[in-house]
Amino acid sequence: MRRTADFLPALRFRWLTPLYDPVLRMAIQEGTFKRRLVEQAKLGAGACVLDLGCGTGTLTILAKQMHPEAEKTGIDPDPAVLVRAREKAERGGAQITWDRGVATRLPYPDGAFDRVVSSLVTHHLTRPDRRAAFREVRRVLRPGGEFHLLDFGPPRTVPMRILAAVLRPLERAADHFDGLLPGQIEAAGFISVAETGRFDTALGPLAMLRAVRPASAG
Ligand SMILES: C[S@@+](CC[C@H](N)C(=O)[O-])C[C@H]1O[C@@H](n2cnc3c(N)ncnc32)[C@H](O)[C@@H]1O
Incomplete structure (x- = not known):
């Protein structure tokens, strides 16, 4: 059985974790993308939402x-980011449940959530773990529930192709750059998988995806 400790931290090395928030704020307009992702998820009143790999x-x-x-729940295997997440939420008076766990073995019953959102996490997973994680997301979503994802995507411009070439050996993002993510999500049993947005950033090309767990059993 794999340990919860088997994960790639937010900035790859644990000692860099305190810099994660400032780096993201400075390097990319993270507020813009994350806002777009939340808007896309159309969270209704009383919706149960899981943020997979919630980081800080x-x-x-x-x-x-x-x-x-x-109702919001954030899950991440890294206790160091969860401490930061808790502190930030408390400072802002936001009531959120923070859980420790990995995407490949979510500690929730079948159909527990209306929405699963996730940003910049799937490139931290190996291909087999990513496939297992997508199956877990499907399992914990209720029938008709939706998965909204933001991560690296295919580069469409010369600067983004250059950045993707630099990042390819450094990150587990080759499948993202090669446009394989939608197929991997479909293979986990999702329907209506669609790319809904693209952003060229200083960290590389990002894509926003949406997928639906079929309403009928199966
Ligand atoms: C780049 S950070 C993104 C954090 C946050 N979602 C955000 O957008 O700022 C990637 C996160 O994925 C988490 N992670 C790594 N492996 C994971 C796994 N197997 N299951 C769930 N989360 C994982 C890391 O601990 C880290 O917090």
């Missing part, structure tokens, strides 16, 4: 601020 909780807290009536 920026997306989870933003979702809570934009939809205070929805």
Whole structure:
């Protein structure tokens, strides 16, 4: 059985974790993408939402601020980022459940969530773990529930192709750059998988995806 400790931290090395929030704020307009992701997820009143690989909780807290009536849970295997997420949420008065766990073995019953959101996490997973994680996301979503994802995507411009070539050996993002993510999500049993947005950033090309767990059993 794999340990919860088997994961790639937010900035790859644990000692860099304190720099994660400032780096993201400076390097990319993270608020813009995350806001777009929350808007896309259309969180209704009382919706149960899981932020998979929540890190320092920026997306989870933003979702809570934009939809205070929805129930939010953030999960991440790294205790160091969860401490930061908790502190940020407490400072902002946001009531959020923070759990420790890995995407490949989610500690929730079948159909527990209306939405699963995730940003910049799937390139931390190996291909087999990513496939297992997508199956877990499907399992914990209720029939008709939706998965909203933001991560690296195919480069469409010369600067983005150059950045992707630099990042390819450094990150587990080859499948992202090669446009394989939608197929991997479909293979996990999702329907209506679609790319809904693209952003060229200083960290590389990002893509936003949406997928639906079929409403009928199966
Ligand atoms: C780049 S950070 C993104 C954090 C946050 N979602 C955000 O957008 O700021 C990647 C996160 O994925 C988490 N992670 C790594 N492996 C994971 C796994 N197997 N299951 C769930 N999360 C994982 C890391 O601990 C880290 O917090």
